[in-house]
Amino acid sequence: MAKKNVVVGFMGTQLDSGQGAGRWEKWRPTISLVQHEDTQIDRLELLYTTRYEALAHTLVRDIAGASPGTVVNLVRIDVEDPWDFGEMYAALYDWARAYHFDPDHEQYWAHITTGTHVAQICMFLMVESRFIPGVLLQTAPPKKQQAGNPGSYTLIDLDLSRYNVLAQRFSQAHSEALEFLKSGIPTRNQRFNALIEEIERVAVRSHAPILLTGPTGAGKSHLARRMFELKKSRHQVQGDFVEVNCATLRGDGAASTLFGHKKGAFTGAAADRAGLLRTAHQGVLFLDEIGELGLDEQAMLLKAVEEKRFFPMGSDREVSSDFQLIAGTNRDLRLDVAQGRFREDLFARINLWAYTLPSLAQRPEDIEPNMDHLLIRAAAETGQAVRFNAEAKTRYLQFAKSAEALWSGNFRDLSASVTRMATLADGGRISTALVDAEIQRLRWLWQPAGELTAPNVDLGALLPVDAESKLDLFDRMQLESVVRVCRESPTLSEAGRRLFDQSRMQRSVVNDADRLRKYLLKFELTWDEVRQQA
Numbered sequence: 001m002a003k004k005n006v007v008v009g010f011m012g013t014q015l016d017s018g019q020g021a022g023r024w025e026k027w028r029p030t031i032s033l034v035q036h037e038d039t040q041i042d043r044l045e046l047l048y049t050t051r052y053e054a055l056a057h058t059l060v061r062d063i064a065g066a067s068p069g070t071v072v073n074l075v076r077i078d079v080e081d082p083w084d085f086g087e088m089y090a091a092l093y094d095w096a097r098a099y100h101f102d103p104d105h106e107q108y109w110a111h112i113t114t115g116t117h118v119a120q121i122c123m124f125l126m127v128e129s130r131f132i133p134g135v136l137l138q139t140a141p142p143k144k145q146q147a148g149n150p151g152s153y154t155l156i157d158l159d160l161s162r163y164n165v166l167a168q169r170f171s172q173a174h175s176e177a178l179e180f181l182k183s184g185i186p187t188r189n190q191r192f193n194a195l196i197e198e199i200e201r202v203a204v205r206s207h208a209p210i211l212l213t214g215p216t217g218a219g220k221s222h223l224a225r226r227m228f229e230l231k232k233s234r235h236q237v238q239g240d241f242v243e244v245n246c247a248t249l250r251g252d253g254a255a256s257t258l259f260g261h262k263k264g265a266f267t268g269a270a271a272d273r274a275g276l277l278r279t280a281h282q283g284v285l286f287l288d289e290i291g292e293l294g295l296d297e298q299a300m301l302l303k304a305v306e307e308k309r310f311f312p313m314g315s316d317r318e319v320s321s322d323f324q325l326i327a328g329t330n331r332d333l334r335l336d337v338a339q340g341r342f343r344e345d346l347f348a349r350i351n352l353w354a355y356t357l358p359s360l361a362q363r364p365e366d367i368e369p370n371m372d373h374l375l376i377r378a379a380a381e382t383g384q385a386v387r388f389n390a391e392a393k394t395r396y397l398q399f400a401k402s403a404e405a406l407w408s409g410n411f412r413d414l415s416a417s418v419t420r421m422a423t424l425a426d427g428g429r430i431s432t433a434l435v436d437a438e439i440q441r442l443r444w445l446w447q448p449a450g451e452l453t454a455p456n457v458d459l460g461a462l463l464p465v466d467a468e469s470k471l472d473l474f475d476r477m478q479l480e481s482v483v484r485v486c487r488e489s490p491t492l493s494e495a496g497r498r499l500f501d502q503s504r505m506q507r508s509v510v511n512d513a514d515r516l517r518k519y520l521l522k523f524e525l526t527w528d529e530v531r532q533q534a
């Protein structure tokens with residue numbers, strides 16, 4: 001058995017109107033539906049608002065005359081303002097949720113030609129989201145107006161593949177946003193990409209606080225600004241991006257910088273000050289290193305975030321500011337909470353959306369695309385294109401991805417490294433020699449501070465068998481230091497000069513080299529032997 005045709009549609013207060021006989025001369029979309037000879041409409045769910053009760057009854061009578069087989073259900077929806085999206089959507093949604101759809105026996109056509117534009121969009125959304133399990137129905141007048149000519153109608157099935165184009169547009173906008181957040185760098189690390197993907201969704205949908213954690217240089221500040229710019233491009237913020245590093249806020253000035261003050265609030269408060277929270281009104285406030293904020297300021301901030309209101313210093317009048325908070329930190333705030341340095345309630349508030357940016361060492365596969373990006377940027381800045389020799393690139397990447405490369409400053413280290421090579425490159429070419437020198441520099445940079453002053457000296461390997469164990473601690477420590485200086489010095493004389501730099505001033509005849517040679521001899525060591533192990 002064929003399914004019944006059921007139309008759901010708004011009554012057109014303009015298009016369907018008319019009381020006198022003349023109404024049969026003009027094209028009325030809802031009436032036209034039942035005038036097609038080859039299409040039987042079994043039922044019509046006619047949505048109308050209270051004000052148009054009379055017109056609704058006229059339509060019911062007219063349909064009964066034109067198509068006695070069509071059942072018309074008048075559905076009164078209570079919306080004050082048919083141009084109010086929220087109200088209209090809610091009314092239609094409520095109706096659709098309560099309606100008993102029976103797709104096994106009936107097919108549904110959602111009429112989108114009538115109703116306010118807002119009503120039409122809501123109808124579209126209902127079908128697109130399958131709250132109304134049907135297709136869209138669009139009606140059009142005949143080319144030449146003529147009594148009784150119903151014009152034409154079109155059915156649009158959003159599930160058909162050609163309407164995937166619509167869906168693709170959305171996904172294209174989505175991927176453009178992702179690329180924007182990643183500064184156009186085609187990163188490959190799955191964890192990082194998944195993170196950025198979620199951040200994109202949250203950035204465009206949420207106004208709630210966001211917490212960005214991660215090691216220094218991982219890109220927290222950079223990402224916060226990008227999120228703001230993304231929101232701005234989607235017209236979700238009208239205000240500015242206001243950024244402050246809380247580590248720079250100390251003492252009395254901290255509260256005043258953030259919350260503003262009234263003239264005379266304290267000595268030195270010569271004029272009213274708005275404060276950063278108010279400057280960020282309708283924009284984004286990025287509080288970097290939020291863990292450095294004092295406990296009092298934390299309490300004030302919590303109130304400001306929750307109530308969008310706060311008291312400037314020295315003022316008994318509350319002011320309001322509506323901003324989105326993005327907080328950054330490279331500390332584990334949970335520890336700070338446990339140790340009473342960070343308020344638990346504020347932490348709970350900003351921890352709703354918390355993201356940890358991975359370090360560069362945790363995503364070695366992204367070093368190459370980041371490096372390429374930095375080279376292009378360097379080229380734009382210096383006006384000279386720079387490229388690696390193939391072998392040089394392989395060598396650099398091999399080191400960069402090895403466990404030895406700590407990348408403790410993350411993106412900042414990589415950026416500095418690429419900048420150095422790009423600047424030193426002759427003829428725009430980064431050679432293997434340049435890479436080798438850069439690798440040395442990075443090794444030095446990432447040496448643990450302890451080792452900087454005390455590279456290991458293995459006396460056991462240097463001295464004759466068992467000699468080391470017979471030395472006093474005093475001699476052993478002294479000898480270690482002397483050997484270290486020898487190894488850092490190019491010549492025996494230079495080492496002597498450094499070791500005897502005070503006493504040599506009092507001597508008329510200086511022979512530092514000789515003194516050093518004699519000292520080493522006490523341990524049966526020569527300059528060459530000491531240097532050999534370097």
Ligand SMILES: Nc1ncnc2c1ncn2[C@@H]1O[C@H](COP(=O)(O)OP(=O)(O)OP(=O)(O)O)[C@@H](O)[C@H]1O
Nearest residue numbers: 182183215216217218219220221222223330411412
């Ligand atoms: N994805 C990126 N694309 C381009 N530049 C980036 C990217 N991430 C970071 N940078 C650059 O790297 C440097 C360090 O990034 P950023 O200041 O955002 O790090 P951070 O995590 O905020 O560090 P800190 O904890 O020290 O404040 C900046 O110069 C920033 O512009």
Ligand SMILES: [Mg+2]
Nearest residue numbers: 220221288328
């Ligand atoms: Mg930062």
